[in-house]
Amino acid sequence: MLRFAGLALFWSLLTVSTFAAEKKPNVIFILADDQGSVDAGCYGSDDLHTPHMDSLAVNGVRFTQFYSAAPVCSPSRAGALTGRWPVRAGVPSNCSSEKGGGGALPNSEITMAEMFKAAGYTTAHIGKWHIGYTEETMPLAQGFDYSIGHMGGCIDNYSHFFYWNGPNRHDLWRNGKEVYESGRYFPQLMADEASAFIEKNHDKPFFIYYAMNTPHYPYQGEAKWLEYFKNVKYPRNLYAAFIASQDERIGQLLATLDKLSLRNDTIVIYQSDNGYSTEVRAHNGGGNSGPYRGAKFSMFEGGIRLPGIISWPGHLPEGEVRDQMAHACDWMPTLAELTGVALPQTHLDGRSQVAVLKDGKAKSPHADHPLHWQVGKGNGATWAVRDGDWKLIANTRDTEEAGKNQNFKLFLANIAEDPGETTNLTEQHPDIVARLTKLHEQELSP
Structure with missing residues (x-):
């Protein structure tokens, strides 16, 4: 009897050990909103308080030539979530911040959440959406099992109202249903929601956007x-206080991973949109x-070269x-390779950075695949191409200073x-x- 009991215990332990070995890593994709090119201590800022953002660089890999998918919110998010140039993904410009309004990531596009869900992950969207404000384009229809946040471009962080276009309107939704949390500081609401989701799903792989x-x-x-930065010149003082408040919540999120001993089992990505x-x-x-032109x-x-960090x-x-x-x-193919999940059967513009992450001397996958950006459509579209050291921009402006x-x-520019262009x-x-213009026309023109 003891022999059989011992064998049962052995097979039980073996099963648990095998499951642990096969469990795929969790993924948390942290996306900041309008964070400047050098606005973190690890990127050179000495007048901000960003210890938790910096800890991701200490415990990971920091890119110095990391580019967002667009210089504005909705296209940038669409590109990051699909691995496709935003205009190819159907989001050439900002989407509406009004329920039922126009512009959205088409439901036919395959998101990072859908990729992970197909591989058995539990998925959550927490925070800003801004790529669709209809039932068929909100998070639950785009691969997320759980969603809490605002569907438009921004909200007041205490009332959760959108005040910047048309009549003031409330914008806070949980799983497609409007909810009211008046007075609750939105960055803290996000941190609390993320921690609760991790606590609930810590025994299986999860993906959090x-x-x-x-x-x-x-x-x-x-x-x-605000008191801490009171001697910093306006408006840097207001921005710095907000960044510090943001960083504190990132710290709470990371602390939850540490409490559950999940840090080494979780890939964390950080970038600005x-x-x-x-x-x-x-x-x-x-x-x-910093040294870059534009915003x-x-x-x-300055509009697209931004903080980009990955930690595992x-x-x-x-x-x-x-x-x-x-x-x-690049995040979608990079994460697919790191986690061992299957990539969607669609054309991707991103390229896996795994070889570069593992070896600082590896050639960039974009050495043979130029980078492309486009906002808007038609002859008036703003676009750019970077091929090697050369970058060509069309129909853009320097937004860093109002006077410029x-x-x-x-x-x-080279x-x-x-x-600094x-x-x-x-x-x-x-x-x-002529050569770079032709590259753009071949890649993105209809």
């Missing part, structure tokens, strides 16, 4: 952080593009930097030699202009 409403306007940093805002609603600035809405580097302790290098080009569309706001029909080389290199 943690899309923050920060540091997008309205700047609503907490009182303690586009450059910092210089809109009047954002006090005309507050963020920082939100601009195809100059014990599995990927830690505390390392990669200078190779990387793009938000110059429009450029075409702008050519990013290796001139990362100070000199337009179109007249000196018409052959390169």
Whole structure:
């Protein structure tokens, strides 16, 4: 009897051990909203408080040439979630912030959530959506098992109302149903929801799309952080307080992983969706593009070259930097390779960065696959191509300072030699202009 009991215990332990070995890593995709190119300590800012964002770089790999999929919210999110250039994914510009309004990621597109769900993951959207405000385009219809957040471009972080276009309207939804949490600080609501989801699903693989409403306007940093930064020049003080409030909640999210001993079993990605805002609603600035020209809405580097970090302790290098080009569309194939899940059977524009992550000397997958951006459609569309060191922009503007706001029909720069894009080389290199224009037309023109 003891022998059989011992065998039963052995097979029980073996089954548990096998399951643990086969359990796929969890994935948390943290997306900041309007965070500037260098607005974290690990990217060089010495006037902000970002210890938890920085910890991801300490425990992971930080890209110095990481690009978002667009310089504005909705296309950027569509590209990151589908692995496809946003215009190809059906989101050429911002989607409506009004229920039933126009513009959305088509339901036919396959999202990262659908990819993970097909592989047995439990999936959650927490935070901002802004890529569809109809029942068939909201998160539950795009691969998410659970959703809590706002469907439009932004909300007041206490009332959860959208105040910036038309009549003021409430925008907070749980699983497609409107809910009311008036007075509850939205960054804290997000952190609480994420922690509860992790607690509930910690024994099986999960995917969380943690899309923050920060540091997008309205700047609503907490009182303690406003006091902490009171001697910082306006509007940087407001922005810095909001960033610190954001960072504190990221710390709470990471603490939940640590409490459940999940940090080494969880891949965490961090990026910003586009450059910092210089809109009047954002006090005309507050963020920082560092050495790069431009900000939100601009195809100059400051609009699209942003923080991009991936952390998976014990599995990927830690505390390392990669200078190779990387793009938000790369996350889907990169995560598929790291987790061993099947990629969707569709054309992807992103390329896996796994070789680069594991070896700092590996060639960028974009050495042979140029990067493309486009916002809008038709002749007036803003677009850019980067092939090697050369980058060509069409129909963009410098949004970093209200006084600059110059429009450029075409702008050519060698990013290796001139990362600040100070000199337009179109007249000196018409052959390169023609070549990059042709690349754009072959890739994205109808």
